[in-house]
Amino acid sequence: MRFFTLSYILLGVLLSISSLLPHTAKAxxxxxxxxxxxxxxMYFGDHQFSDKWGVHTELQVRRYNYLKDPQQLLIRTGVNYNLTNNAMFTLGYGFIETYPYGEFPAADDFIEHRIYEQLQLKGNLARVGLTHRYRLEQRWVQSPVTSEYTYLNRARYMLRATLPLVGTTIExxxxxxxxxxxxxxGFGNNIQRNIFDQNRAYLALGYKLSDAAAVEVGYLNHIVQKANGIVFEHNHTLQVGLTYNIDFRKQ
Incomplete structure (x- = not known):
């Protein structure tokens, strides 16, 4: 359980940094x-080709006003390497296109190219399944005004929990x-006043369709601090996600 303790320490450090820095200490x-x-x-898939190697595939269609208007398109892929049965490293790429939305929209559509490195650790606490996800991102974000790209760094930490509603495991x-x-x-050069970038809090009901597939419907409370450090988005978000993992070793 050592990695659980380290995860909580890291989360505390990130929260402390984001709260103490003057960039985010706005009245x-x-x-x-x-x-x-x-x-x-959303669609997610981690597909296994051997005991060690696999590939990640992901597509997210994000809409403003639930369905009416475009918000964002995200396409992400990566190469997975299983360090152990409960630890996986991923190196990948993401393409993101963002559209103007909200009361403070961007001047125009803009694109982001992203490389990421990720470590995912899994474990259990009694009946509760726990996943810790650490991700570093190198981002090239296009300006909606000049079309020039700015390089940014970002760190992310996610703690996810699942609880079976029937029995002691999810079947x-x-x-x-x-x-x-x-x-x-956010960290490094070119970060403006939003060192605290965003936070996502999520609660959902899921159903495991088969050994390979599951669907979730839930609510996401999504807080985003804009680069100017003044505008904070409070996004009430409906999430519908399908996970489908194919094990090609069985083919």
Whole structure:
């Protein structure tokens, strides 16, 4: 259980940094809250080709006003390497296109190219399944005004928990509860006033369709600090996600 203790220490450090730095110590009167209603419709897949190697595939269609207007398109892939049965490293790439939305929209559509390195650790605490995800991102973000790219660094930490609603483990044809919290912290050159970048808190009802597939429907409380450090998005988000993992070793 040593990695659980280290995870909690890291989360505490990230929260402390984001709260103490003057970039985010804005008086409440200087902050502007932007409330939005979004819908994220997602597919995830980790496909195994051998005992050690696999590939990650992901598609997210994010909509503003739940379905009416575009918010963001995210396509992500990566190469997985299983360090142990409960530890996996991923090196990957993401393509993100963001559209103007909300009361403080971007001037135009803009694109982001992203490389990421990720370590995912799994374990259990009694009936609760726990996943710790550590991710570093190298981001090239296009300006919606000049179309030039700015290089940014970001660190992310997510703690996810699942609870079976039938029995002690989650089996095929059984429901479960899922929850996670993920914090994003920017660092390095070109970070402006949003060292605290965003936080995501999620609660969902899931159903394991088969050994390979599961679906979740849930609510995401998504807080984003804009680069100016003044506008804070409070996004009430419907999430619908399908996970489908193919094991090609069985083919």
């Amino acid at each position: 409440q009167s200087e902050r502007i809250k932007d409330f939005n209603q979004n819908g994220w419709y 095929a044809k059984e429901p479960y509860l899922a929850a996670y919290d993920e914090i994003f912290v």
